[in-house]
Amino acid sequence: MKIACIAGARPNFMKIAPILSAIKKYPKLEPILVHTGQHYDYEMSQVFFDELDIPEPDVYLGVGSGSHAVQTAKIMIAFEEIVNQYKPDIVLVVGDVNSTLACAIVGAKLWIPVAHVEAGVRSFDRTMPEEINRILTDVISDFMFTPTEIANENLRKEGIPDEKIFLVGDVMIDTMLKYKEKAKSTQILKRMGLSEGSYALMTLHRPSNVDIKENLVKILSALEAIQHRIKIVLSLHPRTKARLKEFSLESRVAKMDNLIITDPLGYLEFMGLMIDAKFILTDSGGMQTESTVLNIPCLTLRENTERPETINYGTNTLVGNDTECIIQESLKILEGKGKSGTYPSIWDGHTSDRIAEILNSLGYK
Incomplete structure (x- = not known):
């Protein structure tokens, strides 16, 4: 059974890695790795392939950057040709980026079953492009692999029948747990003059x-x-770097003596920093989950989250972009009053194994 496995952007790579590894345990399953090229430079893409033992893609679409419409359209056009060439039995997409939706649409319109990993995740904020991608991808998917029971309930409320929903866990945690010790052995703290919790x-x-x-x-x-x-270590995203320059804020940032700026890091070094951090400041989705599993306080610079478990019983706190709220919650952590918590038992590092087992049980040749 041929499975077109789609990865295109930085958040996808740590999700697709354990799935590919698990799929290869079954002789019946034949993964076809498609890299759309949504993220394409070394820091945003290739370093993840190198560090996470992801094989060279079978197909590289090379779509590059562009507006949401341009990027989505380019991926659809290029991926349709690949589908016609390879004739996969299933299109497997992960997460909520433009590559996710684009390839799901192509699969659905060519009557190829679509499997969505991380289905049912909702922020209920449709101003986020990712939320649009999530909702539309789930509507046209045939197999929805969910991280939590809350995600299951979200799908049921949207009219998705139970037979399409599979509670499997969070695949990002598979990667984190597998590479945690290796990440701890990197020399990133020493190189940056940092120590645990500093x-x-x-x-x-x-x-x-x-x-x-x-x-x-x-x-x-x-x-x-x-x-x-x-000290604050800021891994500077290209978009943020561009806006600091555009808004003439670079000099203001440069005056902060204890703000350490780095270019985007590879997975292992970044995880090494996360493991030993006092706390996390982020507007990322994945870091909310990872910090909860690591039991590290996380302040999320957003008004909502698609990861409510991390708020309800994890280490996460929403602070938005409210200056005083960010400061006060940070001080609480520094005074030893930060959140600690727990996480779903199904986030056990075996999510990808459950996905592969379900795929192997399907009645395709």
């Missing part, structure tokens, strides 16, 4: 935070206060 780790890239100058300034104002109390 810094906060930060990522920032959401358009709502960085494309609006007022919002970006509010976050920088919080950092100016926090960095007097603890």
Whole structure:
């Protein structure tokens, strides 16, 4: 059974890696790895293939950057040709990026069953492009592999029948648990002059935070206060870097003596930093989950989350881009009052095994 496995952007690579590994345990299953090229440079793409033992893609579409419409259209056009050439039995997509939706649409319109990993995840904020991608992908998918019971319930409320829903866990946690010890052995802390618990780790890239100058300034104002109390390591996304220059905020950032700026890091070094961080500042979805499993306090710079489990019984707190809220919650953590928590038992590192077992049980030749 041929399975077209789609990866295109940085968040996809740590999700597709364990799935490919699990699928290869079954002789019946033949993965075809398709890299759309949505993220295409070394820091955003190739380093993940190198570090996570992902094989060379069978197909590289090379679509590059563009607006949501342009990128989605280019992926659809290119992927349709690949489907006609390879004739997969299933199209497997992960997450919520443009590659996810584009390839799902192509599969559905060519009557090829679509499997969506991380289905049912909802922020209920349709101003987020990812939310549109999630909803539309689930509507046209035949197999929905969900991370939590909350995701199952979201799908049921949208009219998805139970026979299409499979609770399997969070595939990102598979990768994190597999490579945790290797990540801890990197020399990233030594190289950056850091020690365990001596810094906060930060990522920032959401358009709502960085494309609006007022919002970006509010976050920088919080950092100016926090960095007097603890070092902050900011892994600088290309989008954020561009906006800092566009809004003439580079000099303001440069004046923060305890703000350490790095280019995007590979998976292992970044995970090494996360494991030993005092706390996390992020607007990423995945880091909310990872920090909860690591039992590290996380302040999410958003008004909502598609990961409610991390709020309800994990280590996550929503702070938006409210300057005072970010500062006060950071100080609480530094005073030993940060959240600790737990996480679903099904986040056990075997999500990809469950996905592969289900795929192997299907009645395809």
